[in-house]
Amino acid sequence: MTTTAITNIGSLVTNDPALGDESPLGLLRDAAIVIDGDRIAWVGPTANAPAADDTVDAGGRAGIPGFVDSHSHLVFAGDRTQEFNARMSGRAYSAGGIRTTVAATRAATEEALEANLTHYLREALRQGTTTFETKSGYGLTVEDEARALRIAAQHTDEVTYLGAHIVPPDYADDPAGYVALVTGEMLDACAPYARWVDVFCEKGAFDGDQARAILTAGKAKGLHPRVHANQLSYGPGVQLAVELDAASADHCTHLTQQDVDALASGATVATLLPGAEFSTRAEWPDARRLLDAGVTVALSTDCNPGSSFTSSVPFCIALAVRDMKMTPDEAIWSATAGGAAALRRTDIGRITPGARADLALLDAPSHVHLAYRPGVPLVSDVWRQGKRCR
Ligand SMILES: [Zn+2]
Numbered sequence: 289m290t291t292t293a294i295t296n297i298g299s300l301v302t303n304d305p306a307l308g309d310e311s312p313l314g315l316l317r318d319a320a321i322v323i324d325g326d327r328i329a330w331v332g333p334t335a336n337a338p339a340a341d342d343t344v345d346a347g348g349r350a351g352i353p354g355f356v357d358s359h360s361h362l363v364f365a366g367d368r369t370q371e372f373n374a375r376m377s378g379r380a381y382s383a384g385g386i387r388t389t390v391a392a393t394r395a396a397t398e399e400a401l402e403a404n405l406t407h408y409l410r411e412a413l414r415q416g417t418t419t420f421e422t423k424s425g426y427g428l429t430v431e432d433e434a435r436a437l438r439i440a441a442q443h444t445d446e447v448t449y450l451g452a453h454i455v456p457p458d459y460a461d462d463p464a465g466y467v468a469l470v471t472g473e474m475l476d477a478c479a480p481y482a483r484w485v486d487v488f489c490e491k492g493a494f495d496g497d498q499a500r501a502i503l504t505a506g507k508a509k510g511l512h513p514r515v516h517a518n519q520l521s522y523g524p525g526v527q528l529a530v531e532l533d534a535a536s537a538d539h540c541t542h543l544t545q546q547d548v549d550a551l552a553s554g555a556t557v558a559t560l561l562p563g564a565e566f567s568t569r570a571e572w573p574d575a576r577r578l579l580d581a582g583v584t585v586a587l588s589t590d591c592n593p594g595s596s597f598t599s600s601v602p603f604c605i606a607l608a609v610r611d612m613k614m615t616p617d618e619a620i621w622s623a624t625a626g627g628a629a630a631l632r633r634t635d636i637g638r639i640t641p642g643a644r645a646d647l648a649l650l651d652a653p654s655h656v657h658l659a660y661r662p663g664v665p666l667v668s669d670v671w672r673q674g675k676r677c678r
Pocket of ligand 1: 359360361516590
């Protein structure tokens with residue numbers, strides 16, 4: 289196998305305190321990385337770097353682990369420009385706009401859905417995302433949900449069954465019948481393609497009892513839970529997520545003290561999605577409160593055509609720092625190691641020997657520039673599974 293050394297990395301985020309300066313980011317100055325195949329083989333000072341087949345001189349640029357975007361909705365068709373435009377002209381956001389995308393997705397061909405997915409994956413990769421999770425949830429029939437997951441599974445291992453996104457119009461008068469479908473025939477058809485089961489636990493979507501039934505049925509089929517929780521209002525989602533040992537409770541915008549205490553005492557990561565608050569002009573989640581309570585926080589895009597149509601993790605980092613009171617270091621950690629924790633992965637989100645060779649170089653001397661220079665395309669080089677893709 290070919291080895292590649294990347295030398296003269298001015299400042300490297302490893303997320304391994306022991307490798308670097310003992311901070312959570314494990315910062316290393318004048319660093320080098322050796323990649324062997326799809327793995328990191330060596331990390332240390334450039335002066336000590338072992339010989340490799342190829343060498344890339346980073347010229348003092350900063351290096352970071354590839355972003356782990358642990359929450360996206362990329363199997364969809366159609367466009368919701370008008371809805372966004374109307375919202376930015378004063379109309380409020382509700383969960384119902386999802387139905388527009390459901391109609392367009394059902395009408396699309398498999399080829400069109402896959403082309404759309406790969407378009408946004410390439411877009412995300414250019415911006416440094418080397419791992420992404422993505423969900424179904426715009427099909428909401430047995431065939432359309434299974435189709436979405438089958439397409440997603442060809443592009444990532446982190447596939448989430450979200451048949452319980454909303455109750456589709458065809459079941460408007462029979463929500464119990466829809467929950468029976470989601471926990472029965474639809475689950476049977478979808479489970480072979482998915483690792484995770486998710487539910488939008490929210491007023492206008494699914495209540496606590498329905499969410500419990502859906503997540504429990506998914507667990508019985510070998511899927512692991514994650515929950516859209518407490519986005520638009522207070523509710524049972526976060527505590528249900530902790531109780532069922534969900535890998536992540538996502539959004540966490542409206543939290544009681546009991547919710548924060550539950551997250552702090554359990555293994556469930558709080559995934560914050562500030563693109564959604566940005567795009568709906570909603571109240572920001574209180575990241576500071578969660579971090580100060582000792583909760584593990586991940587940062588992700590929620591990329592979807594309705595409420596957060598950004599694939600840019602750097603943009604979310606900038607929002608988290610300015611508007612959610614995270615420090616730049618915390619935001620970078622949450623978008624890399626935090627995302628990995630939200631997917632219960634230890635092989636990604638860090639630059640340590642044995643980890644997957646997923647990393648990015650920035651056209652900047654420090655990772656802090658991701659927040660300091662918002663909106664600037666700083667990601668200059670990307671390696672994914674050891675392959676240079678940018
Ligand atoms: Zn979402």
